[in-house]
Amino acid sequence: MDQxxxxxxxxxxxxxxxxxxxxxxxTRPVAWRKAQLRAIIDLVQDNEERIFTALLEDLGKHPVESxxxxxxxxxxSAKQSLSCVEKWMAPKKGHLPLLFFPASGEVLPEPLxxxxxxxxxxxxxxxxxDPVIGAxxxxxxxxxxxxxxxxxxSSFLAETLPxxxxxxxxxxxxxxxxxxxxxxxxxxxxxxxxxSPQVGRIVMSAAARHLTPxxxxxxxxxxxxxxxxxxxxxxxxxVKRIAGGKWGPCSGQACIGIDYLLVEKKFCxxxxxxxxxxxxxxxxxxxxxxKNMCKIINKHQFERLQNLLKDPAVAASIVYGGSxxxxxxxxxxxxxxxxxxxxxxxxxxxxGPLLPIITLNNIQESIEFINARPKPLAMYVFTKxxxxxxxxxxxxxxxxxxFNDVMVQFICDSLPFGGVGQSGFGRYHGKYSxxxxxxxxxxMRRGFFPEIEPRYPPWNxxxxxxxxxxxxxxxxxxxxxxxxxxxx
Amino acid sequence: xxxxxxxxxxxxxxxxxxxxELVGKLRGxxxxxxxxxxxxxxxxxxxxxKMTEEHEQExxxxxxxxxxxxxxxxYIYEAAMLKNSCRLALKELKRWMVPEKAKTSLTTxxxxxxxxxxxxxxxxxxxxxxxxxxxxxxxxxxxxxxxxxxxxxxxxxxxxxSSLLAKLMGxxxxxxxxxxxxGAxxxxxxxxxxxxxxxxxxxNGKIGRIIMAAAxxHLTPxxxxxxxxxxxxxxxxxxxxxSCRRIIAGKWGCNNGQACISPDYVITTREHAPKVxxxxxxxxxxxxGKNPLExxxxxxxxxxxxxxxxxxxxxxxxxxxxxxxxxEKDQSKLRIAPTLLLDVPRxxxxxxxxxxGPLLPILTVDKIxxxxxxxxxxxxxxxxxxxTNNKKLRxxxxxxxxxxxxxxxxxxVHLAILSLPFGGVGESGIGAYHGKFSxxxxxxxxxxVYxxxxxxxxxxxxxYTKMKLRLxxxxxxGNFFAIIRAIFGxxxx
Numbered sequence: 001m002d003q004x005x006x007x008x009x010x011x012x013x014x015x016x017x018x019x020x021x022x023x024x025x026x027t028r029p030v031a032w033r034k035a036q037l038r039a040i041i042d043l044v045q046d047n048e049e050r051i052f053t054a055l056l057e058d059l060g061k062h063p064v065e066s067x068x069x070x071x072x073x074x075x076x077s078a079k080q081s082l083s084c085v086e087k088w089m090a091p092k093k094g095h096l097p098l099l100f101f102p103a104s105g106e107v108l109p110e111p112l113x114x115x116x117x118x119x120x121x122x123x124x125x126x127x128x129x130d131p132v133i134g135a136x137x138x139x140x141x142x143x144x145x146x147x148x149x150x151x152x153x154s155s156f157l158a159e160t161l162p163x164x165x166x167x168x169x170x171x172x173x174x175x176x177x178x179x180x181x182x183x184x185x186x187x188x189x190x191x192x193x194x195x196s197p198q199v200g201r202i203v204m205s206a207a208a209r210h211l212t213p214x215x216x217x218x219x220x221x222x223x224x225x226x227x228x229x230x231x232x233x234x235x236x237x238x239v240k241r242i243a244g245g246k247w248g249p250c251s252g253q254a255c256i257g258i259d260y261l262l263v264e265k266k267f268c269x270x271x272x273x274x275x276x277x278x279x280x281x282x283x284x285x286x287x288x289x290x291k292n293m294c295k296i297i298n299k300h301q302f303e304r305l306q307n308l309l310k311d312p313a314v315a316a317s318i319v320y321g322g323s324x325x326x327x328x329x330x331x332x333x334x335x336x337x338x339x340x341x342x343x344x345x346x347x348x349x350x351x352g353p354l355l356p357i358i359t360l361n362n363i364q365e366s367i368e369f370i371n372a373r374p375k376p377l378a379m380y381v382f383t384k385x386x387x388x389x390x391x392x393x394x395x396x397x398x399x400x401x402x403f404n405d406v407m408v409q410f411i412c413d414s415l416p417f418g419g420v421g422q423s424g425f426g427r428y429h430g431k432y433s434x435x436x437x438x439x440x441x442x443x444m445r446r447g448f449f450p451e452i453e454p455r456y457p458p459w460n461x462x463x464x465x466x467x468x469x470x471x472x473x474x475x476x477x478x479x480x481x482x483x484x485x486x487x488x
Numbered sequence: 489x490x491x492x493x494x495x496x497x498x499x500x501x502x503x504x505x506x507x508x509e510l511v512g513k514l515r516g517x518x519x520x521x522x523x524x525x526x527x528x529x530x531x532x533x534x535x536x537x538k539m540t541e542e543h544e545q546e547x548x549x550x551x552x553x554x555x556x557x558x559x560x561x562x563y564i565y566e567a568a569m570l571k572n573s574c575r576l577a578l579k580e581l582k583r584w585m586v587p588e589k590a591k592t593s594l595t596t597x598x599x600x601x602x603x604x605x606x607x608x609x610x611x612x613x614x615x616x617x618x619x620x621x622x623x624x625x626x627x628x629x630x631x632x633x634x635x636x637x638x639x640x641x642x643x644x645x646x647x648x649x650s651s652l653l654a655k656l657m658g659x660x661x662x663x664x665x666x667x668x669x670x671g672a673x674x675x676x677x678x679x680x681x682x683x684x685x686x687x688x689x690x691x692n693g694k695i696g697r698i699i700m701a702a703a704x705x706h707l708t709p710x711x712x713x714x715x716x717x718x719x720x721x722x723x724x725x726x727x728x729x730x731s732c733r734r735i736i737a738g739k740w741g742c743n744n745g746q747a748c749i750s751p752d753y754v755i756t757t758r759e760h761a762p763k764v765x766x767x768x769x770x771x772x773x774x775x776x777g778k779n780p781l782e783x784x785x786x787x788x789x790x791x792x793x794x795x796x797x798x799x800x801x802x803x804x805x806x807x808x809x810x811x812x813x814x815x816e817k818d819q820s821k822l823r824i825a826p827t828l829l830l831d832v833p834r835x836x837x838x839x840x841x842x843x844x845g846p847l848l849p850i851l852t853v854d855k856i857x858x859x860x861x862x863x864x865x866x867x868x869x870x871x872x873x874x875x876t877n878n879k880k881l882r883x884x885x886x887x888x889x890x891x892x893x894x895x896x897x898x899x900x901v902h903l904a905i906l907s908l909p910f911g912g913v914g915e916s917g918i919g920a921y922h923g924k925f926s927x928x929x930x931x932x933x934x935x936x937v938y939x940x941x942x943x944x945x946x947x948x949x950x951x952y953t954k955m956k957l958r959l960x961x962x963x964x965x966g967n968f969f970a971i972i973r974a975i976f977g978x979x980x981x
Contacts, residue, residue: 023864025888064952068960094907105905110890112913189914201704208700211693211714213918216707234941244949282950292950371519393936395521397606400935405599408937412601414590415935420608421685425709427933440920442893442908443886444901448727448877456733457741457775457785459560467560471568 018141036136039164054152060295070125109438111139113189124153134433215426220376221259227383228267243278245406251294256378262366287325295329305352375421507678537574539660550648556788566621607635609685620646630926637665711919716869717752723876731875732767738899744787749871755859798845806836868914
């Protein structure tokens with residue numbers, strides 16, 4: 001009781017300080033924003049080894065994976081924001097019709113104020129710092145709550161951010177669901193949440209009380225459609241990309257990770273054979289001998305994944321893998337062939353190293369299959385059929401679509417990253433991060449001259465005629481009317 | 489939500505079951521792909537345009553019945569604006585539908601990328617009573633342009649317009665994909681229980697919260713066009729006559745102050761205030777005559793609920809003696825004269841909530857710069873206005889006052905600039921629309937990456953080695969020389 005009381009007092013004080021800092025206007029000049037972005041770059045570069053260590057501890061993540069998916073992502077994002085922020089801050093001119101001459105119209109981005117960022121445990125550094133980059137580039141003050149399920153990374157962030165960034169403007173708070181609840185009771189100018197749809201609902205409901213805008217980066221079952229290919233080299237590349245994309249990033253515990261495959265029956269055997277070989281080469285064989293793969297984050301998730309395989313019909317569909325190392329929380333890459341579609345493994349987001357393969361008679365059936373299910377965050381398609389590509393684009397919906405590869409949309413800074421439907425709403429990355437934390441204020445400047453009398457009552461027929469013509473932007477008609485030359 | 493309810497025992501109630509069935513039908517229609525074609529969207533937009541052109545008089549009559557809205561206001565603010573919205577969408581739709589090319593970097597070479605707009609699906613639009621024609625159909629224009637199926641729920645507080653919309657839209661538009669549901673709280677609640685792909689609401693913050701909470705259950709994105717207290721700062725050294733006319737046009741000329749972007753209150757210096765009051769009085773008389781309660785150029789108060797709400801604001805002890813012009817009321821006709829109040833205390837009722845009526849408080853400050861603090865100490869409004877010739881003051885206003893939109897030296901006209909986003913911030917709302925922003929409000933911008941089978945970098949895959957780490961670092965930073973060094977094993981780490 002006491003602890004909760006003192007925690008909420010501390011939160012009130014933190015918010016008070018951040019709001020005060022924002023009111024002073026300190027976070028608005030471009031110099032401040034650039035300084036924060038440079039500080040993030042320094043933070044990551046100075047502490048690379050420590051970051052690798054923390055990620056190894058929380059997730060068993062290999063340094064190459066840590067660089068590729070965490071450190072590298074943050075550096076790239078911060079550097080791009082640093083070089084673009086001034087451009088992003090500039091007002092954008094709006095086109096004004098002649099009727100309003102002389103006047104100017106523009107859209108001026110401004111910070112929202114004090115924002116709250118929740119990050120998740122699977123990419124605990126990049127999913128924490130990437131939104132922070134957007135928030136500070138846009139000139140806001142920030143509270144970051146990293147996930148308590150990745151404690152080493154969480155403490156790392158709590159300890160280092162205040163040393164590098166302006167600690168009167170950017171704060172890290174650590175804690176569990178209790179803290180999350182208390183944070184949600186406060187009024188924020190924006191909440192940015194990365195996590196599960198269930199918690200996403202809670203966040204949005206809490207935000208509704210204060211009319212706080214939210215961005216929800218959620219998840220879903222990201223399908224991978226593999227069309228029947230004929231070229232051996234292309235098949236090999238496809239399999240490498242699938243093997244690398246499914247188990248490489250965080251052992252499948254990724255929001256845009258491949259959840260399941262859709263393959264034609266005639267292609268399936270070849271694909272599975274090659275997949276098994278590739279898995280052995282990349283990751284080793286058997287849970288005890290695994291390398292280059294993260295562990296499952298904790299016992300709870302480990303048991304959840306094990307339970308997915310407990311259903312006898314599901315267990316019977318395992319064609320590769322299935323072994324686990326309970327002590328080290330490792331599950332080997334596991335392939336299932338046509339598990340029952342109503343089993344949990346096919347109705348819930350897997351978020352782990354299990355890969356169901358659903359076989360179809362014809363790859364066209366994949367469209368109906370996908371449309372019968374909630375919209376995913378990403379969809380991957382391996383095919384050379386251009387008309388099939390177009391058909392998929394037109395007839396299915398997802399956060400993003402990638403053809404002939406997996407995961408790479410994440411590092412394209414010029415592409416918006418976000419979901420649709422159950423996979424979330426709002427987006428970020430690159431300029432979209434800046435926009436996510438900005439209000440685009442419309443500004444119109446006019447002079448006192450000229451005055452258009454017909455704007456004002458008392459109303460009469462002439463004024464009505466005038467206004468009709470004005471609204472049609474019928475300048476010639478207006479001229480004639482004014483000269484008394486217009487007839488009805 | 490107030491308003492009289494009629495007995496409709498002959499019609500079955502629109503309950504949760506009916507709402508669910510309706511959404512199911514619309515989902516089926518959407519799934520057929522019908523609404524996605526350019527032809528369908530064009531035909532519906534043309535339908536809206538034709539509908540408005542062919543029934544202008546009926547629309548004006550309905551607005552007159554609901555609000556005693558002067559014909560010219562009905563024309564400018566409702567019919568003409570909606571027609572312009574349709575025309576712009578028709579002109580630009582092809583361009584809006586085209587995917588946008590996105591740059592790709594060396595890191596993902598070779599690849600190409602684009603952003604493809606797609607409809608969200610089946611959307612719900614809930615509109616307001618004060619501009620019941622425009623605020624119902626303007627979002628509909630956006631929803632159609634973006635290729636969605638939709639349900640429109642017009643406000644029951646403007647019943648003549650609501651039933652006119654139901655009738656006309658049934659005649660002019662594709663009812664397999666576009667439907668109108670009339671009703672009040674029970675019908676709206678039934679609709680809100682359904683899963684929508686977007687909810688677009690125009691109205692007040694209290695209901696806005698209810699809508700967002702209902703949307704949260706289904707993770708439905710929302711746009712909320714709300715309101716607030718839109719301030720007008722009046723500097724000295726300006727053309728006071730022109731300024732006051734523009735203030736009057738924005739306040740009483742817009743549905744008698746019942747508009748989300750109407751000037752709510754004025755702030756000026758103590759010294760300047762008497763001149764402002766005099767100028768306002770003079771122009772008010774020119775516009776509405778000596779008996780404004782009789783003027784046909786002013787809307788009435790929409791219903792008795794709001795009439796009593798506004799009367800209470802005038803009856804508040806804290807403003808007794810502050811009325812310097814107007815104050816007359818006619819309950820039978822639901823009319824209140826344009827009323828000016830001078831020097832009202834900040835804690836008076838009239839300063840605690842959005843007025844949405846023909847009462848204009850004038851606050852005074854010592855220095856005009858102080859007015860920005862006054863504004864920023866309250867909730868962020870939908871609009872804020874400044875009349876000045878002082879460039880420095882103007883720029884300070886633009887930088888430091890946060891509102892949905894700002895206008896310098898005029899009021900409300902930014903609404904007509906379709907190249908500017910129209911929406912609130914903070915308590916005044918979430919999201920924006922008008923012009924292309926309407927199309928965007930009802931679209932999902934899908935990121936698409938095209939890759940080939942060439943150019944596969946082994947460094948992506950395990951087994952991971954130090955060499956791969958070096959190369960990866962170089963590739964991610966896009967540093968050409970670092971890449972060369974890494975390939976040739978010449979890197980420093």
